[in-house]
Amino acid sequence: MIVACFLLVLLYLAQATAVSAAGYEAQRLAAQRDEVRRQNALLAIESARLDSPARVETEAQRLGLVRAATIRVVGPEAVAATR
C-alpha cells in the first residue's frame, strides 16, 4: 500500500515536471516564432523599400538610364491583323 502510494506520488511529480518542462519549451518556441515573424516583417519592409518607385528611379538615373522619348502603343486591332 505504501509502495503503491509512493509510486503514484512519483508518477504525479514526473508528469508535473514534464508539463512544466514542456511549458518552458513551448514558451521558447513561441518566442522563436515571434522573432522569426519579426525578421520576416523587417524583410518585407526592406523589400517594399527596394521596390519603391522613387528608389528605382534614382537607381536608374545612377545607371545612366533615360526615359523612352516615345512609346508605340499597339492596339488590339493591329495585333489581330498580324495573326
Next chain:
Amino acid sequence: MTATVSHTRLRVLFALFASASLLLSTRLAYWQTVGRADLLSRATDQVHSDLAVAAQRGVIRDRSGAVLATTVDLRSLYAIPAQMKDDAGNETRSAVAVALAPILREKVEVLRAAFDSGAEWLFVRRRLPEETAARIAALHLAGLGFEMEPKRLYPNGAVGAQVLGFVNDDGLGQYGVEGRYDDALAGTPGRLAVARDPANRELALGLRTAVPAKNGDELWLTIDLAVQNAVERELAAVVDREKAAGGAVVVLDPKDGAVIAIASSPTYDPARVGTANAEALRNRAISWTYEPGSTMKAITIAAALDRGVVTPSTSYQDVGYAVIGGRTLCNAQCKVYGPTTVTQILARSQNAGAVFVAGKLGASDLNSYLQAFGFGQRTGVDLAAETGGIVRPLAEWYPVDLGTISFGQGLSITPLQLAAAYAAIANGGTLYRPYVVTGRRAADGEHRTAPVPVRRVISEETGATLRTMLTTTVDNGIANAAALKGYSVAGKTGTAQIPSDEGRYVDDAYISSFAGFVPASDPRMVVVVVLEKPQSKLLGTVPAMNTFKAIATDALRYGRVQPDRP
C-alpha cells in the same frame, strides 16, 4: 550535585512561554483569518503578472497592394547603470559609453552624463534600426538591455506623406489616413494574466487568462504609388524651379471620385516628423484655400450652358472690359477681342466674356451651381483636416460679385474641390465624393468602399459640350502648352491674385493653376496643379501646364492608356 530551580523561576518561565505562545497563536490566527486576503494577494503578486497585449496597427497599402505603411517591433536600448560592472566588480560606465558612442553617433560625454544622472533605469535610444541593435547586442555589455517597441515604418520615405499622415510617439494617428482612420487602424489591446517563475518565465501549471488583442484593420487605398511618386517628383521640381511658396496636385479618377494621387509642397518625411514645421504638415490639396481665378470660367459657362441661357456659339461684342455694379472689370491687359463666341471666351480666358455669361445666368443661378459643384463645403474626402472654402451666401453678394465670381475672384476653394468639379464635367455631369480608402480588411472579412455619387450637377449633354470647349482651349487656346502628343486634353488655366490680411490684393504675386483631364474623349484622370507665388508670376500657368503634362505622360504610360489621336 543537583541544581535546584526555584518554583518562582519556573512559573515566570512558564508564563513567558505561555504568553509568547499566545501571542504567536493570536498572530497566526490573525493571518489565517483577517489578514489572509492581504497575504494571499502579496503572494499572488509575486508570481502573477497581468499585462496589456498591444494590438498590431493595420498595414496601409496602395491600390496594387504595395506597402505604404506598416508596423514592426524594433528594439529599444535601455540601461541600468548600477549593473554596469565587470566580473571583478569594477564600474564600467565610461567603457560602455565609449563603446556605444560611435554606434549611436552620440558624444561619449552625453552618454556618460545619462548613466551618471542617478536614474536607476533609462532608455538610451528607442526603436533602433535592426543593424544598430544587432551591433550593440553583439558587444554583450553589462547593464544594457533591449525592450521591443512598435514602430510605424513608411518604406517609400516621404512619398505619400501628406495622404498617409503619421503616428505620434503615443501611437495615435495624425493627419491623412492615419488620422482619419486611427480607430480602425489601431485595433484593440488584449490582456494576458499568467503565473511566472523567478526568471520571469510563464508557468505551464498555473493561472492563465488571455484576452487576445484585436489587430487593426488593413486599409487599401485608391492611391497609385507609381503615379503618386510621379506627382511628388514633378511638384517638387516645379516648386524648386519656380521658387514657389508652395503647391498642390490632385489626380482623380473622374468615373468614381477615387483619388489616384494627392501631393502638397512643402512636405515632410514621416520618419522625421519631429523636424517638420507646421506648414509642411498641412496638406494644401485639402486644407488650404485660394482664389481660383480663371479655372472657374469653365464652371460659370457649364452653369450657363446647362441653364440654356447660352450656347457655345452665342456671341457678344467684346470691348475689353465689362461694367457691373458700377465697377469696371477688364480682360487681362484690357485686351479688346471684338466679336466673341462663348467657346472663344473659354479659349482666350476673357474676363469680360465671363461677366457677359454670368449676366445671362444671374446671381441666383450662379450661386446655386457653385453650391451644386460642391464649392463652399467640404467634399467629404476621407482624410483628416479638410476645409470647405468660402462661397458667400447669395444675400451677402454685392452686384459686382456676379462678375468677379464668374472668373474666380471673391470666393475661395481647395484644389480637391476644383478637381471634383472638373471630374463632374469629365464624367458627364455627376459630382462624386472623392475617396482614398477603397477597402478595409478586418477580422470579420473584407469591406469595399462604394463610390458615392453626390448629385447630378449638369446634364450629359452639357458635360459633352464643355469637354469639347475645354479641348478647344487646349488645342487652339490659352492652354495650348498642356497639349499632349497622341492624346486629346481638355483643360483651363487660372491665374489669381492673393488677398492680403488688409483686404487688398498682394502686389505682383499670383497663384497659378491648371485643371484638366485626359484623354478628353474618354477621361481617365483629372489633374489639378496649383502653384503659390511662382517666380514666373503672370506666366506661372506655363509651369503649371508643364507639370500637368509631365504627370499625365507618366500616368498614361503607366496606366497603358490607349492614345486617342494619331
